[in-house]
Amino acid sequence: MLDHFTIFTNNGLVLWSRTFTPALSNAAPSANPVNALIKQAFLEQRSADEKFDKDGYTLRWAFANDLDLTFVVVYQRILQLSYIDELLDTVKALFTDLFAPFVRKLIQSSKSSIATGTSRIVTLSESARLEFAAALADWDAIFTKTLRSLEKAAAHNKRKGLGSNVLGDKRGPGAQAQATSIVQAETASGPATPTKAVDGKDGSDIAKNVEALKNRLRAEGGPAGRKGAKAKKAPASNGGSAPGTPGGNVSGTESPGGGKKGKPAKEMRKWDGSRSYSAQDVSALDFSGQKVGTDSAGADDAGGLDTWVDEKSMGKKRSDGVYEIADVLEDDDDDDDDDDDEELDGAQAAKGGFLSRFSTASSSGSSLFSRLTGAKTLTKEDLKPALTAMASHLQSKNVASDVAQRLCDSVERNLVGKNLGSFGSVKAEVRKALEEAITRILTPRSSTDILLEIATKKQRSVAASSLALASTAKEKELASKPEPYSICFVGVNGVGKSTNLAKVCFWLLQNRMRVLIAACDTFRAGAVEQLRVHVRNLGQLRVEGVPLDEQRGRIELYERGYGKDAAGIAKDALAYAKAEGYDVVLIDTAGRMQDNEPLMRALAKLVAVNRPDKIIFVGEALVGNEAVDQITKFDGAMKDFSGISNPRGLDGSLLTKWDTVDDKVGTALTTTSATGLPIYFLGTGQTYTDLRQLRVHHVVNALLRD
Structure with missing residues (x-):
């Protein structure tokens, strides 16, 4: 059997x-x-x-x-x-x-x-x-x-x-x-x-x-x-983890008396022309005299565009000239995290952390310490209070309930039967097992180096073009050009796909790439105009070592208006990018809910027809349980509705509004656990430099911190 x-x-x-x-x-x-x-x-x-x-x-x-x-x-x-x-x-x-x-x-x-x-x-x-x-x-x-x-x-x-x-x-x-x-x-x-x-x-x-x-x-x-x-009298404490186990609310301001401070009433705007405006009011609202991207002398100077670029949040250039996105934490914050880790046990005890609550919650009649002193191995009963507190703590960090329970089950399986001698070792083993499980989930299973993938595809395309057969000179010229690397951004409505696409574009421009943006959101009013503004702004941002005139030619928008077939626009954009020698094509798509079958079929068609090199799901870091439903249904719909034998699914995710969640970073764990897909980028603000790399140990520390 x-x-x-x-x-x-x-x-x-x-x-x-x-x-x-x-x-x-x-x-x-x-x-x-x-x-x-x-x-x-x-x-x-x-x-x-x-x-x-x-x-x-x-x-x-x-x-x-x-x-x-x-x-x-x-x-x-x-x-x-x-x-x-x-x-x-x-x-x-x-x-x-x-x-x-x-x-x-x-x-x-x-x-x-x-x-x-x-x-x-x-x-x-x-x-x-x-x-x-x-x-x-x-x-x-x-x-x-x-x-x-x-x-x-x-x-x-x-x-x-x-x-x-x-x-x-x-x-x-x-x-x-x-x-x-x-x-x-x-x-x-x-x-x-x-x-x-x-x-x-x-x-x-x-x-x-x-x-x-x-x-x-x-x-x-x-x-x-x-x-x-002597195994039965004094078992060796050599237990280890099992295979594969590790790897804002805004409230009103209160007055000293306890009541809320009253806010000045907003004056109602009148549109009938009865209100008169002073010359000072008009000049304060008049921006027509300022030329975008110029200084007071009228000369083009991208250095004055401080509203588009935050110098403090910019990444660094490596010795080989590659521009790296900044980490989600600065170096000073990393030092603080290290200090926090060293004092974590004491701080948790002082603040009543979830492991400390475990010790008090588990004492009924006699303390857990006294019950564990003579115990040879941990049992489920010994760990039950800790696992209950752990599940509640993870859910308070915005981790989906089923993912939190799965983590607790994993910790339980890997600790039951271990040879431990004291209460302190129990706390250490519980934290260690949880940390290893979270780290193993968040660690990517494949490379997330997009720049390396772009260079690799270009080399392979050049090698293949040398072997291609062409009858006319035009066909030979087109065959000699490498295929562009394509990235498709998908997600639900209002999560910031277009804005974060522009941030990724700026990062590629910093790495001397020629980028074509394909406006495939032909449904939302203003979607094409939004991308047109981004392209204009990015073309005026000066990249180190690149003249401004040349910079403007390194980015372009490919658009065909509204109401057209998105799959057809993406196909034409890829052909245009190859003919013009662009390195990367960024495909912007319309937002759609994961349960809308007609729109999901249209998205699956776009992916099946054009086969982008990377499909990135853009989601919010604010959502908890909803993240599982969104990313799994997007991934499943693109496979189920593709109509091909070897369908494509999602390749990774980009989490936006990361700066709004503080230490409630559970969505990163939820999305990765639901699909096993890596997180490529984190969006942290409104400027083009507000793009970050995920640092696994930061998420682990944030999830374990009270």
């Missing part, structure tokens, strides 16, 4: 596995559902429970955190197997009991290799390795007998109409003893694979071999052997 079962360590070493179907045996690594589980559920934290569906398969897993082991079972999704939980618990209990000394020594050797930067083989004696190999062969028989017993019990209960619990209480403490009795009771049925070397062995032979292995490991005399011998 099963397709695959595997046991592997935190660093990816497979200790044992068995495949029951040829389909998985012959599958390529990219098609293996276990690899997808590790990437999406463990690394990207996109599974809310211990269940994962992939390509017709369902995967369930269990962690043994004290040994850094993961147990994964794979079976057909269509099957309803009631014994999977019991199988995972029983196999975990048996395997950890039989092979704990070896696994501990393996972990110790691995950690020492990492610490010294060397690659070493596990230091087991030859006889111990042989006995372990024999016991591991016997493990095939133990696993087979356990699986058969559970299948028979499940079939019996199904015929009798009983519940699905086969071994008693789910995840109960007696799973190991019950599983051992099952193995001993099933010796008469024989092993499932007669070709194995364990044929003819009964339960007593297997037990003798395993006991001999355990005695030999205890007698090794090394640190791992001594720890194995």
